[in-house]
Amino acid sequence: MQTSRFTLLYRNFANNIYSKPLSRNRFIHKAFFHATKKILQTSGAPPPAEGYLPGVAQSKFIKSTQEEALKNSELMNTGVANGETKKMNMFQAINDAMGIALTTDETAVIFGEDVAFGGVFRCTLGLAEMFGRDRVFNTPLSEQGIVGFGIGMAAVGHTAIAEIQFADYIFPAFDQLVNEAAKYRYRSGGLFNVGGLTVRSPCSAVGHGGHYHSQSPEAYFTHTPGLIVVMPRSPIQAKGLLLASIRDRNPVIFLEPKILYRAAVEEVPVGDYELPLGKAEILKSGKDVTVVGYGSQLYTLENAIKLAEKDIPGLSCELIDLRSLSPWDVDTVANSVNKTGRLVISHEAPQTSGFAAEVATSIMERCFLRLEAPIQRVCGLDTPFPLIFEKFYVPDMTKCYDAIKEVVNY
Amino acid sequence: MLSSITSRLSRNISVFNGRSFVRQFASASAETVNIKLPESSFKTYKCDPPSLDIEVTKDELLRLYNEMAVMRRMETAADGLYKSKMIRGFCHLCTGQEAVAVGMEAAITEDDAIITAYRCHGFTYVRGGTIHSILAELMGRKAGISRGKGGSMHMFSKNFYGGNGIVGAQVPVGTGVAFTQKYLEKKNATFILYGDGAANQGQVFEAFNMAKLCDLPAIFVCENNFFGMGTAAGRSSANAQYYTRGQYIPGLQVNGMDVLAVKQACSWAKNWTTNDQGPLVLEMVTYRYGGHSMSDPGTSYRTREEIQHMRSTKDPITGLRQRILELGFSTDDEIKKLEKEARAVVEEAVAEAQKEPQPDESEIFTNIYAKGTEPPIIRGREREEFAVMNQ
Numbered sequence: 098m099q100t101s102r103f104t105l106l107y108r109n110f111a112n113n114i115y116s117k118p119l120s121r122n123r124f125i126h127k128a129f130f131h132a133t134k135k136i137l138q139t140s141g142a143p144p145p146a147e148g149y150l151p152g153v154a155q156s157k158f159i160k161s162t163q164e165e166a167l168k169n170s171e172l173m174n175t176g177v178a179n180g181e182t183k184k185m186n187m188f189q190a191i192n193d194a195m196g197i198a199l200t201t202d203e204t205a206v207i208f209g210e211d212v213a214f215g216g217v218f219r220c221t222l223g224l225a226e227m228f229g230r231d232r233v234f235n236t237p238l239s240e241q242g243i244v245g246f247g248i249g250m251a252a253v254g255h256t257a258i259a260e261i262q263f264a265d266y267i268f269p270a271f272d273q274l275v276n277e278a279a280k281y282r283y284r285s286g287g288l289f290n291v292g293g294l295t296v297r298s299p300c301s302a303v304g305h306g307g308h309y310h311s312q313s314p315e316a317y318f319t320h321t322p323g324l325i326v327v328m329p330r331s332p333i334q335a336k337g338l339l340l341a342s343i344r345d346r347n348p349v350i351f352l353e354p355k356i357l358y359r360a361a362v363e364e365v366p367v368g369d370y371e372l373p374l375g376k377a378e379i380l381k382s383g384k385d386v387t388v389v390g391y392g393s394q395l396y397t398l399e400n401a402i403k404l405a406e407k408d409i410p411g412l413s414c415e416l417i418d419l420r421s422l423s424p425w426d427v428d429t430v431a432n433s434v435n436k437t438g439r440l441v442i443s444h445e446a447p448q449t450s451g452f453a454a455e456v457a458t459s460i461m462e463r464c465f466l467r468l469e470a471p472i473q474r475v476c477g478l479d480t481p482f483p484l485i486f487e488k489f490y491v492p493d494m495t496k497c498y499d500a501i502k503e504v505v506n507y
Numbered sequence: 508m509l510s511s512i513t514s515r516l517s518r519n520i521s522v523f524n525g526r527s528f529v530r531q532f533a534s535a536s537a538e539t540v541n542i543k544l545p546e547s548s549f550k551t552y553k554c555d556p557p558s559l560d561i562e563v564t565k566d567e568l569l570r571l572y573n574e575m576a577v578m579r580r581m582e583t584a585a586d587g588l589y590k591s592k593m594i595r596g597f598c599h600l601c602t603g604q605e606a607v608a609v610g611m612e613a614a615i616t617e618d619d620a621i622i623t624a625y626r627c628h629g630f631t632y633v634r635g636g637t638i639h640s641i642l643a644e645l646m647g648r649k650a651g652i653s654r655g656k657g658g659s660m661h662m663f664s665k666n667f668y669g670g671n672g673i674v675g676a677q678v679p680v681g682t683g684v685a686f687t688q689k690y691l692e693k694k695n696a697t698f699i700l701y702g703d704g705a706a707n708q709g710q711v712f713e714a715f716n717m718a719k720l721c722d723l724p725a726i727f728v729c730e731n732n733f734f735g736m737g738t739a740a741g742r743s744s745a746n747a748q749y750y751t752r753g754q755y756i757p758g759l760q761v762n763g764m765d766v767l768a769v770k771q772a773c774s775w776a777k778n779w780t781t782n783d784q785g786p787l788v789l790e791m792v793t794y795r796y797g798g799h800s801m802s803d804p805g806t807s808y809r810t811r812e813e814i815q816h817m818r819s820t821k822d823p824i825t826g827l828r829q830r831i832l833e834l835g836f837s838t839d840d841e842i843k844k845l846e847k848e849a850r851a852v853v854e855e856a857v858a859e860a861q862k863e864p865q866p867d868e869s870e871i872f873t874n875i876y877a878k879g880t881e882p883p884i885i886r887g888r889e890r891e892e893f894a895v896m897n898q
Contacts, residue, residue, distance in 0.1 A: 145802065146597075146802040210736070210738065211736055211738055214737055214807060214808060217736075217737075217802075235738050235742060235743065236743075237704070237744060238675070238704040238705060238707055238735050238738075238743065239707050239708055239709060241709055242709065265672075265673075266673065266674075268673075269673075269708070269709075269710075304595075305595040305596045305597075306596070306597075307596045307597065307658050307660070307672075308660075308661070308672060309660070309672035309673060310597060478871065478872075479875075480871055480875055481875070483656065483871055484595070484596045484647060484656075484657075484658040485647035485655055485656065485658070485865060485866065486656075486868070486870070486871040489868060489871055490871065
């Protein structure tokens with residue numbers, strides 16, 4: 098009997114993190130634990146709120162040189178194709194985007210809890226000094242109030258960039274987003290709209306977040322027509338997508354995987370550029386399996402694919418970053434699945450009614466006869482996001498690798 | 508099986524034995540003394556203040572001192588453990604705010620209820636949690652007070668409803684607890700704590716309204732430490748006199764750095780609400796020396812001088828110590844001995860807690876639903892559960 102995914106995990110991550118590696122999982126152990134071991138040995142300073150993800154620096158999707166960064170076909174038409182770039186991590190790129198937004202739009206303001214001093218993740222660092230406290234200001238601790246306030250401003254036509262300190266706290270504002278923001282245009286017959294509203298929020302697992310600092314609530318909002326939901330994977334993407342979101346004429350929820358704030362560092366073009374919403378990006382071409390993900394999960398998928406391609410000679414996987422979850426780019430994924438016949442979708446949010454369910458069903462509808470194997474979803478468990486059990490909960494590399502193998506060997 | 512029973516038993520025992528070690532400090536005599544609290548201890552809103560005269564015994568003062576000293580040590584130990592990565596997650600320490608928890612517990616009984624937000628280690632301790640179980644919970648061990656599944660922000664105990672992560676969400680919940688107390692005609696009250704940042708949450712006002720309409724024995728306590736994470740109270744609140752925010756609910760502002768003032772206020776408040784006079788809003792004016800949490804140094808929005816000033820002039824433990832010495836109830840040496848004992852107890856608990864094992868991996872799936880009503884499978888655990896695949 099093949100060893101269950103869960104048992105594989107447990108053996109690797111059980112009480113003693115340095116347990117003797119099983120020969121079968123030797124390279125998983127090495128790849129994963131060398132980085133962790135080094136970090137665990139240093140002590141004295143508490144871990145940063147954004148956690149660590151050192152593997153991201155080695156990712157092939159991170160554009161760490163100017164040449165790589167500017168080679169992007171989407172940037173060709175934007176005017177920054179030949180411009181200069183600057184090394185920025187994700188929170189700096191987001192900071193840059195907001196600075197540009199406030200410079201180019203007189204009515205743009207940024208508000209949220211603790212944003213004036215720079216924010217808990219430094220995304221708004223320096224903006225209050227640059228644009229004044231009347232444009233970048235703190236709100237009291239009232240998420241419902243923050244979003245409602247933003248909706249009001251946007252209804253008049255201003256640009257409101259609201260920050261919800263952690264995506265886990267977005268729920269007091271759920272009614273405002275779903276019942277007010279999403280339906281404003283529809284219920285007024287087009288007379289009013291809140292297109293100027295952008296709600297930014299850090300989301301996803303961070304290694305030590307526990308129940309209320311790790312959630313990925315995208316599925317609650319993709320279920321609501323009228324809202325746009327976006328999740329970037331890297332600094333260049335974050336800046337372009339955020340500028341596009343701010344300028345988009347619909348209310349946007351911009352979820353930022355917080356573990357990437359420091360972990361992802363790229364050469365980001367300093368100019369003003371937007372990346373298209375509603376379009377997915379094919380990060381890696383392949384012919385055998387389509388792997389779909391978004392946000393920080395992509396780096397896990399990259400590792401899983403690398404391992405799978407090593408284990409199964411001749412295998413080539415296609416990795417797609419959805420970027421926009423609502424509306425999402427069905428055509429790109431469908432074309433890819435029509436080519437490969439196999440699909441694996443992965444996200445951190447719990448499996449039941451997670452976004453993977455939407456992708457799976459839509460692709461099943463379009464590509465039914467072409468599918469060679471049932472669509473695999475590798476997601477978080479259907480439990481509250483645990484603190485101590487986080488490593489079992491998240492769909493990590495081992496589970497994703499297993500799903501790819503499953504779908505290939507069907 | 509046996510181990511789970513014994514562990515549950517020992518946990519129950521330890522919950523009620525939380526203060527057994529204090530007994531060793533009880534002396535034969537119980538000399539009482541009348542203390543007059545300073546005028547500045549209370550400020551009122553739509554009510555008369557409690558009496559400034561308080562009667563205490565020597566035992567009690569020493570017990571209060573000891574509890575605060577242990578709490579301070581426990582929080583310091585948690586600080587060290589967090590920095591050495593033995594504690595993960597987010598950790599919010601109440602260093603400097605000890606008087607609120609200790610004073611409140613001194614005024615009430617085991618049958619009254621307390622509910623608070625995430626700065627809950629101190630409250631868990633006074634509500635019967637042992638230091639061992641609190642530290643084990645912080646480190647995510649099976650012996651922890653929430654079996655290792657809650658962590659710093661989710662500690663619970665008898666009549667202590669946590670330990671809540673989402674700011675302000677505990678206020679309506681506490682109001683519900685107060686409702687049951689009234690319904691069951693018990694002469695008990697519920698102390699519902701929230702911070703100055705949370706005082707601006709809409710749900711707090713919904714709770715005020717419901718408590719007043721039903722005349723509930725709900726005592727809303729705002730722990731005003733002047734900062735909602737990084738935002739100063741004056742900048743987050745149009746009305747920073749939190750004891751008046753109840754509008755139609757009478758309020759009392761209390762010096763939260765004086766444990767006796769806190770005790771007096773809480774017993775007055777309990778008396779008021781359990782005699783069907785309706786809810787109250789208390790504001791404990793206190794201060795935290797540390798940052799909002801361990802990830803926050805606490806100095807980017809306030810000066811070190813300010814923190815030092817508060818520490819040297821308003822510290823609750825130092826204040827009580829001065830009182831004890833002035834009354835001649837103890838000597839400098841004895842108090843030093845007390846503190847040393849407190850430190851030893853905490854250090855021992857730290858060492859013990861570190862040895863505890865982590866919870867079983869099967870615990871990830873327990874307590875999601877009521878026992879016996881769980882869905883037959885929780886998908887994703889085993890590859891076999893992707894049933895379509897292996898036909």
